[in-house]
Amino acid sequence: MMSFFEAILIAIVEGLTEFLPVSSTAHMIFTSSFFGIQEDTFVKMFMVSIQLGSILAVVAMYWKRFFGANSKLFYVKLAFAVLPALVLGKLFDDAIEAVLGSPRPIAVMLIIGGVVLLFIDKVFQNPSIHSEQEISIKKAVAIGFWQCLAMMPGTSRSAASIIGGMQQGLSRQAAAEFSFFLAVPTMLAVTTYSLFVKEWGLEGEGLTGVEMMMETPQNLWLFLVGMVVAFVVAMIAIKFFIGIIKRYGFKPWGWYRIVVGIVLLAYFSF
Template sequence: MDNTLTAALLGLLEGVTEFLPVSSTGHLLLAGHFLGFESEGKTFEVVIQLGAIFALISVYAVLLARLILRARHEAAARRSILSLFLAFIPAVVIGLALHGFIKNVLFETPVLIAVMLILGGVVLLVIDRIAPRPVHFNALELPLRKSLAIGFCQCVAMIPGVSRSGATIVGALLMGVEKRAAAEFSFLLSLPTMGGAVALDLYKNREVLDFAAVWDIAIGFTVAFLTALVVVRWVLNYISRNGYALFGWWRIIVGAGALALLSLGF
């Protein structure tokens, strides 16, 4: 497949899946495996994630700016920022400790990724039905202990195929957070988490980074940004009305399809 077309396809995949509970990393790694695509130092895969991050920042820019301004004189705003910070800490500690194992072992195991997609889909379908009645309806007003617990849930997504947003959303639902608020907290938490992960990847791979294919990177980045912009605006309303069942079935179908292809030697 032409490199430009592959870059656009992977950018589209990143933008569509990054903020859905379906595992963007799992989708990208499986797509790269089946398409025979791999960039030196994973430069392409890392940089196009920035497109999705910038899309999310553009959607929440006003909310974040107001929150920061309010924090100077409002205790509730400072508490909201502390809540997100506490949820971010587990990913920092565990991510730094296990970064090499995750990147060099787990990321190179397509069968594991496919299996985790299926298992995660089953979990989503079950939790969507049995989640307790919600008691928290505002993503910025969660109890601090629950925010920290959601942060630990997020760390499960260091296993590719689990889904960062899926892990945080499932954890939040089990703690009585309403579906839309759970997704919104996951989105806000993704800003420091994804930003930190991208920065760490770029630093760890600084000796082998290859920006020679600038055109392909630019295509992937732009497509990821534009696609994620649409998805973020759409997904909250969809989840509010329909829940998470669609994404559970999506994961199961993709994971089963990947296992079938792998079993055939692809």
């Protein structure tokens, strides 16, 4: 049975890493392994579903963009951009879940993504788009396809969509913020599927996420506490991330991924 300490620990890691280009999935998996957290079906569902807390942090921080008078086109862009991930995510759901139990490929993807981030600022030096309002629907869809690279755990949804944004001519800050925005419908769909549709169990035969939560009062409280912690920590992490990329770009995150990937690869090889 998952403890409240374990739930809070995983939620902190989720909130810290969901919007950083470092792979929240990888960090949660490695955290659970390091601290000996039993990876049963509830824990797997928990790690996917508490992303909802981080999503709500984005909505709270950018509420004027989500609920402003001119939000119609904003939602249209997000709707088109999220379609590739929804379709491909459904097709490869079982394959993705299988990789979640294989830490070495995830560590390798951390390293590969880190190398890419070391050079991204030099490759895309002359952005032409500096705000979300300047992003066309066509470019939004292109970024949505880039985001699909993150279906391989360890890649990082944030890193994939940010790289895609910069490849489409967005500035560092505009790419990072559009990555935040795109996370909302993407992770909302993932969380909804995890809670209400997906059957967690052997060969897909088991309980839905909501049914697992409602099995015991403790399960419900674990989920609620995890959501709140992820929400608070994500708000702090987003402000921190924007400040870092404005000043230093993405190179610090590249070195971080490489170092962590090497350490974790060694850890799971011995």
